[in-house]
Amino acid sequence: MSPPPPPKLGRYEVLEEIGKGAMGVVYLARDPLIGRLVALKTFRVGFAAKDDELVQFRSRFVREAQSAGILSHPNIVTIHDVVDEGASGTCFIAMEYVKGTNLKQLLQRPEPFSHVFVAEVISQIAEALDYAHSRGVVHRDIKPANILITADNRVKITDFGIARLDTSNLTMEGQLLGTPNYMAPEQIQGKDVDHRADIFSLGVVFYEMLTRKKPFQGENLTQVTHKIVYEPFAPPEDTVKDLPAGLTAVLTRCLQKDPNRRYPRANEVARELRSALEQAEALDDTSATQEVEGESAPAEELQPTRRLERAEVEAAVASTRPAIVPPEPDLAPTRR
Template identity: 40%
Template sequence: MSATASSRSHYSEPHRIGRFSIAHELGRGTTGCVYLGHDTVVGRDVAIKTANPRLSGSDKARCERQLINEARIAGRLSHPNIVTIYDASSEGGVTYVAMEYLQGHTLARLLDGGRRYPAHEAASIGWRIAGALEHAHRRGVVHRDLKPANIYMVNDLQPKLIDFGIARGPNRLPDDEVRPDEVVTLMAGEQLLGTPNYMSPEQARGEPVDARTDIYSLGAVMYEMLTGCKPFQAQSADKLLQQIAYKAPRAPHEVNPEVPMSLSRVVLQAMSKRPEKRYQSAERMALDIRRYLLKERRARRRLNLAVDAAVQAAERDEDTRAPDRRLLLAGLAAAAVLLAAAAAVLKFG
């Protein structure tokens, strides 16, 4: 019997939570458990998040307060790239949050499974997440734990920002009420909120944060998508945090020569050590990513034109069976120029 099966044998899976009928368990973490439910009133499937049934006492109470807090914060948001919260309540001794049921995988699972994203796809995902952050920030919500595990890919290029468990927003809980699995303890005994690899330098130093902490984290996520590796790696959490706080990462285009320099600059600006040197809003970051995507689209259009020109020249040659070499060479030369121009735009932006 697997560890998961063994743990499930110690409790009975609920058949109903609130007004929702329960189909089966979707997954669980240290403190939470998620079920596939069905809303019999409106006739739709939902994901039901509750406290892990193995928790008891103060741990369970803390997790339940956290669930309600998460619902209050995320429930303020309505954006196509943020998971939708439908309901939250405490009934029959169970505190739960009902949210949009997403089918797909987290970005973390895809990256760990070897999924690699070309520059334009990484940029497209980053652009959508930046838009989601701008929506949240304008409503006073700072996610504070943006990472691949909290980005759910519904399809190849449609991300959804999830898990506002340690988000800061109106009516938030104090920092000592966060989930235990989201607290990093340093060797000196200091506790920090968030996930180390994607923390901003100010988070790593235990300093106050604002919306620009999410901008740094998005830069770190894009860095990993573009290069296939995290910006910083170390043997221990405290050494990793030291690197995040004080060491500059290698430029993405130096790690992966296929990364266009213009997109590399976007990531580096987002990951500036000093918040005042970063993008001052997610909107500004989204605009620069959008600018790259438009240039990339135009370059690909030129590339397609070059290929079409070469094909048409070859077809004319085949049709006449007596090629005009000057016409053929002129067509191929024009195609080569367009190819070179397209390649330069894709590389240097």
């Protein structure tokens, strides 16, 4: 049984625990100065680790706020405050409280996503990443657990915990930062990483939303990383019927092994996705009307994908605890 939450953290009044990960707990709290609800992401210092590893991780934790704190975008979770009370105290981040569910939870539901919904989610992520990249911030750990979706289909990226300012020389020596299933080849190989690694990771999320499968699968870390670096992914058309060619083209470019062959900017992903959808809709509009029980009706009236998708997201939000949860890696991080 978990211990009860502390009554206060810093000046914040703790209301309840709303999430838990391997390294810390997330609390719903109230800022008494302005009455605002916030999510407090704490770092648990009691796990088994050497002193230098604790210091290193605490530094990494604080850098999450320092990197994300310069960002102000509707699709990025806002950082309000960071508190580090020193070796004998707690360090935590006060961030925007988002009532929604994360994409990892949505992917566990049986209903497939419409192409329109997938393209819109990926486009919002891409626009947020482009904004962050333009300010020198690379996320380095884009994955479904870090993508929050509200009931009105607004996407919010969270957990810039391993983000790094391009102008910073701070690294975690010897560590492979990120979640292996979603890593770019250059991350796995220990090469220089820039914003194009986020575009590759976005492609992995894109593929998983379309197919409900990861593009590079294996029974262990070695198999997964080998496939990411050296092997092609199975065409999404093998799993998904009637996939617009334009969406496949965008996905394929995102998942190029060579970063020079990916999109140079994330906003190009959003632009080309929306263009591909417009072209697909134009083709549908020129096709013959569909016959239903002897009567004809426009195709668009038979496919209310946006309304259906919103209802599914609202149901998912209602059935899950609103939280910003420190994500658990699908495979354990490794040292190189």
